Amino acid sequence: MRVFNFSAGPAALPLEVLEQARAELTDWAGTGMSVMEVSHRGTAFTALAQRAEARLRALLAVPAGYRVLFLQGGASTQFAAVPLNLAAQGARADYLNTGLWSSKALEEAGRLAVQVNIAADEAASRYTTVPAPAALRLDPRAAYVHYTPNETIGGVEFPYVPDTGAVPLVADMSSTLLSRPIEVGRYGLIYAGAQKNIGPAGLCLVIVHESLLGRARADIPTMLNYARMAESASMLNTPPTFAWYIADLVFEWIERHGGLSAMGERNRVKAERLYDAIDASGLYRNPVARECRSWMNVPFTLVRPELTAMFLAEAHAAGLTQLEGHRSVGGVRASLYNAVPLAAVQALIEFMREFERRHG
Numbered sequence: 001m002r003v004f005n006f007s008a009g010p011a012a013l014p015l016e017v018l019e020q021a022r023a024e025l026t027d028w029a030g031t032g033m034s035v036m037e038v039s040h041r042g043t044a045f046t047a048l049a050q051r052a053e054a055r056l057r058a059l060l061a062v063p064a065g066y067r068v069l070f071l072q073g074g075a076s077t078q079f080a081a082v083p084l085n086l087a088a089q090g091a092r093a094d095y096l097n098t099g100l101w102s103s104k105a106l107e108e109a110g111r112l113a114v115q116v117n118i119a120a121d122e123a124a125s126r127y128t129t130v131p132a133p134a135a136l137r138l139d140p141r142a143a144y145v146h147y148t149p150n151e152t153i154g155g156v157e158f159p160y161v162p163d164t165g166a167v168p169l170v171a172d173m174s175s176t177l178l179s180r181p182i183e184v185g186r187y188g189l190i191y192a193g194a195q196k197n198i199g200p201a202g203l204c205l206v207i208v209h210e211s212l213l214g215r216a217r218a219d220i221p222t223m224l225n226y227a228r229m230a231e232s233a234s235m236l237n238t239p240p241t242f243a244w245y246i247a248d249l250v251f252e253w254i255e256r257h258g259g260l261s262a263m264g265e266r267n268r269v270k271a272e273r274l275y276d277a278i279d280a281s282g283l284y285r286n287p288v289a290r291e292c293r294s295w296m297n298v299p300f301t302l303v304r305p306e307l308t309a310m311f312l313a314e315a316h317a318a319g320l321t322q323l324e325g326h327r328s329v330g331g332v333r334a335s336l337y338n339a340v341p342l343a344a345v346q347a348l349i350e351f352m353r354e355f356e357r358r359h360g
Contacts, residue, residue, distance in 0.1 A: 004344035007322035008152050008297060009174075009195040012339040017249045028245075035245045040238055049233065052248035059178065059251060059260055062207060063185045067230040069206040070244050072223070072237075075101075075174045075193035078204060079108035081224040082170055082189065085216045087114050087143035094119040094142045096162070099127040099151030100328065101172060106146070117142065127154045130292045136162060144168045144188060150175040150294050152196075153326040155286070155333070157294040161186050168212060175296045177205065178254060179338060180264030188212050194243060196296070197338045199250050203243035254338070263338050270336045270345045271295040277349040283307075283360040284352060301331040307359055308332065314355065320348050 005012040028035040029044050038045050053068050062068065071077075082105075087093050092115040095106035099122075110116045117139050120131035138145060145164040150157045152175045161183070162169060168188025176182070177192040184190065189212060194203035206226065213227040222228055222236070229236055254263060275293060278284045278300050286293065286300045302308050308331065315323050325331035334348060 001319070003319040003321045004340070004347055005321055006334040006336070006340065006344070006348070008326070008333060008335040009193070010201045011196050011335060011337045013199070013246070014250065014253045014339045017246065017253050017339075020249055021246060036242045038241070040235055040241050045241060048245060048248055049235075049239075052244060052251060055248065055251035055255065056205070059254060060182065060184055060207075065210050066184065067208055067210060067213065067226075069208065069226065069229050070234040070239060070247070071204045071206055071229060072202070072240055073204055074195070074201065075172055075191055075204055076104065077224070078172070078191040078206065079105040080112060081206075081226070082144070082146065082191070083109040083112045083114045084220045084224055085226050086168070086170070086189070086212060088217060089113040090115060091143045092117055092139055092141060094138050094145040094164075094167070096131065096136070096145070096147040097121040097123070098130055098148060098156055098158075099154040100326075101151055101153070101174075102146070102148040105148070105172060109146075114143075119145065122156075125289070126287070127151065127156060128287045129289045130156060130158050133160060133162065138162075138164060138167070140165065140167065142167050144170045146170045146172070148172045150296055152294075152297050152335075153299075153329060153333075155288050155294040155297045155299040156292050157296070159292055168209070175294070175335075175337075178250075178260065178263065179267050179296055181260045194247060196335075197250075199247035200243045202240045203247060205247075266342065267295045267336060267338065270340065270342055271298065273342075274298050274334060274336070274345055274349060277352060281352070281356055281360075283356040296337060297333060297335050299325055299329070299331055299333040304359070310359070311355055315348075315351055318347075318351055320344075320351055323348075 094117045097103050097118050106116050119137045122129050145167050170189045173190050174193040175196050178197040188209050190207040192205050195201040216225050278286050284300045323332050325333045
């Protein structure tokens with residue numbers, strides 16, 4: 001039986017995509033082989049790679065002058081790749097600290113001899129807010145400004161894009177990319193782990209303006225060099241071919257279902273309904289300031305914490321799975337990525353109300 005999967009990642013994939021992958025698993029594109037068995041440099045896979053990039057560019061309306069890279073590993077690898085590609089040793093870089101993932105990114109930059117300027121730090125609110133635009137302490141000499149538009153663990157989301165002037169803006173969009181339309185031209189570099197709205201874990205997308213290529217340090221590892229990867233069409237070595245294939249199927253699925261505008265509207269409705277249910281409850285609480293609540297990741301607690309384990313166990317028995325909060329914070333978290341249907345959210349809300357009726 002298929003369950004309703006609220007995992008923060010690896011996350012739910014569209015059932016249509018899984019069924020197509022199953023049908024093609026042993027004979028992909030008439031090759032008589034699985035896509036996992038064909039050469040990444042052969043004509044069949046090269047055509048897939050080009051098609052996937054074209055679909056992604058169309059979905060995001062990527063302007064001219066940007067390169068799209070399909071890279072190995074998750075977003076955490078980019079915590080090192082970004083400073084190694086964009087900042088010389090001793091250069092300054094601005095970081096906005098709004099939670100666990102942005103803090104990990106700035107710590108990695110510091111280990112790589114970047115002078116990290118924490119241009120905003122929301123520790124005082126226990127990372128339940130984002131900084132006001134006027135509160136950003138940006139350095140006009142910085143090599144780049146890094147921020148995390150959506151903090152997956154804390155459920156905090158920026159309701160605006162920081163204005164960094166002439167300084168390139170870098171965004172970890174792991175939980176944001178493909179959830180709604182974005183204006184790519186406002187960014188110097190976007191990166192995103194695939195395991196939220198894109199495909200399986202093991203793939204990372206990077207969208208980088210060409211003007212930022214060629215700035216890498218001389219001692220950068222070759223496999224982290226964006227310019228080298230761009231020159232080789234992301235095939236400097238054997239790429240994660242199956243993940244790339246699934247990403248192409250996901251891009252096609254988004255196209256069939258109305259593109260990013262339709263995805264954004266559905267995601268807005270899902271999030272609003274769940275937050276409304278939490279706010280109307282006497283048992284559940286969401287700690288995040290209303291103006292910066294995430295559409296993608298909705299954490300909440302029970303005012304009687306001793307009921308949390310029972311809530312999770314009963315939810316799992318009801319087919320509502322992977323609702324455990326991150327190990328660092330506990331509680332409950334429902335991730336509402338593109339492949340999570342509205343029916344899943346409605347089922348969760350109904351379960352929450354019934355649980356509260358019995359235990360509230």
